[in-house]
Amino acid sequence: MTKGRALKMSAGAKVPAARFLRVWLVVAVSCLAWPAFCGGERAYIDITRPNFEKLPIAIPDFKWQNRREKDLGREMVGTLRKDIEISGFFRQVDPALFPGDAETIGVTEKEVRFDRWKKIDVEFLIRALYEVKGGSLRLEARLFDVVNGKRILGKVFEGRAGDGRAMIHRFVDEVLLTLTGKRGIFETKIAFVQVEGNVKEIHVVDFDGENPVPITRDGSISLSPAWSPDGARMAYVSYLEGSPKIFVLDLLKGSRRLLSGYKGLNIAPAWRPGASELAATLSRKGNPDIYLLTDSGSVRRRLAGSWAIEVSPSWSPDGRRLAYVSGESGSPQIYVLEVEGGEERRITFEGEYNTSPAWSPGGDWIAYSGLTGGSHEIFLIRPDGTDKRRVTRGGGSNESPTWSPDGRMLAFSSTRGGRSAVWITNLDGTESRRLTKMAGSQRLPDWSPYFTDR
C-alpha cells in the first residue's frame, strides 16, 4: 500500500470476498446453429396480454453420455425445474404423463416426437444431454416449441463438473430472454446483513438462496450493502473504525477502501446509474442530509436537506431523479427530487411512517415500506405519487424492498416467520418464498444487477 494514493486502504483490506465471482463460471457458450430466436430480439410470447395463462412446459430428466453421474444429473434437472417454477411463467406438466423416459425421449429436433407431446397439452419442452469427462462437464440444452414442432433455442455449455448449476441458471436466463425479450435473473445474487448476536456482517447468496457467502469478516456492525451498477463493487456502512463510515469492496480483487469517513454519520450509500457518483446521508454539517459524493469520496454538493432527517436515497434508472425519506413534514415520508432542477415533491400522504424507497429498474414504480395497521408493509407507488398498491400481506414487519434487475420481483426483509429473514415476492404479492434459512437474522437485502460476462 503506497501512502501517496488518493484512496486509503484500511487495515485488513483483504477480505474473504467474492472469490465466488472469480471462479464463477468459465464457460464457453455457443449457440447451436439456428437463424432466429438465439438472440431473442423480440418476444416469442406476450406475457403482458391481459389473459396470460401459465405456459405448460415439460422438463424430463436429462440424458447422459459416457458416465451416468446420477447426482449431478439430478441436481441439474432439479435446478432447472426450480428456476422455471420461480420464473412464474410456466406450469410444469406431471412427468408421469411423459411419453417415455430420459433415455428414450428425443433430444434434438429430429428425434423429438412432437405429436406425442401435443397429445398431453404440452406447449414447450426442454431437453438436455450432459457428458462428464475427467473433471469437465459438457451440457447441451434445447428449448422446443411443441405446438409448431421446432427448436427455438439451443445452447452448449462447457466447464468444470462443479459448474452444472451455474450452466442451468445461464440457460434459463436465455430461455426467458428468448421467450419474453427480457433476460432472467437466475445468475443474480442478493446481498444482505447477517446478524448473529452483536455482530453484523454482509453476506451474499444466489437468487435462489443457495451458496451463502460472507463478504465481510470485521467482527463489527456492517449495514446497508449496495451493489454498484456493474456489480463489481459493494458499498456498505461499517462501524469497524468506531463510527459509521462508508466503505467500498472491490469484489473481484477482494480489497476494501474507505469511501466516506466524515465526522458523524456516513450512511445509506446509493450508486448513481451512469455516473461515478453516490448519494449518501452525512451529518457533517450537523444535520443528517443527503449529499452527492464522487466515487473517491469527495463531496460534490448537498442534494436534499431540511431541519429534519433526510435519508435512504434511491436513484431513478436514468440517474436524474432521486427518491428519499424526509422527516420535514413531521413524520418520515417519501419525496422525489429532480436532481438538476432541485424541485422536491412529497409523494406519500397516507400513513405516519413511510420509508425505504426503491426505484424500479424500469423507472415505473417506487417500492417502499409503509406502516399501516400497526405493521410495516411493502407498497408500490408511481413516481408521481399515484396508483398506490399494497404488496405484502403475510404478517410480520416487512421492510427494505429491493428490486430484481428484471423488475418482476422484490426481495425484502420480513419477520413473518419469527426472526427477520429475506423473502422474495412477485409484485402483486400472490407468490412469496423465503430466501434465507440461516441461523441468526437477515436484514437490509440488496439485489445485484445483471452481471456482464467477464
Place this chain on the structure above:
Amino acid sequence: MGRKTMKRGYTELGGVFFILMCLAILSACAKKQVPIQPELNLGTGIRESGAPAAPPAGLSDWNDPRWKELGIYSEAELNEFLERAQSFENEDLFFDYDAFVLNEDNRMVLDRKVDFLRRYPAVSVTVEGHCDERGTNEYNLALGEQRANSAWQYLVNSGIDPDRLSMISYGEERPIAFGHDDASWAVNRRAHFVLHY
C-alpha cells in the same frame, strides 16, 4: 458550532485511535448497570446487567498522577469521583417515539452531567444516540444522531467545551433491552454517555 470536519485521509495513528475508541466504547457498554428509571416496569424483556464500571486497571491508587490531573488528591476524593462517574454513565436520557427533543427530565439529568463535567474539567464524553427496533435501520441511524446531537447541543450551550465531547449514533443496532414490547422499546430510545479519563 465548532465541530471540525473529519479529514478523509487520516493517518494510521488516527486509525489506531479510532479502534481504541471503539474498544473503549464497547467495554464501557458491556459493563454498565441497568439504567435508573424506577417507574418503568421491565418484567417482560431480557435485561443486560453487569458489574459496575471499574476504574481503568492500575489506577485505583489515589496517588497515581492521572487522578491529580482530574483534581483528585485523596482516597475520599477518588471514591467520590468514581461514584459520581458511575452515576454519570448510568443516567441515560429517554425519548418519545420518533422524537429527539429534550423534555424536562432530560434537562435535569443533563444539568447534573454539566455539574460533573465542570467539577472534573479533564474528562471527556462520548454521547451515544440509540433507537428502538421499530422503523427502518437507516432512518434510525439518523434519529439516533439527532438524539445525541440534542444532548450535545445542551451541554455545549451550558458552557462545556465542545472539544471534550464527541457523538455517535448506533440507531437500533445496539439495544440494551430485547423484548418486542413498549417497555423494552422505551428503554432503547435513549442517549447514553460514556466517560473517558
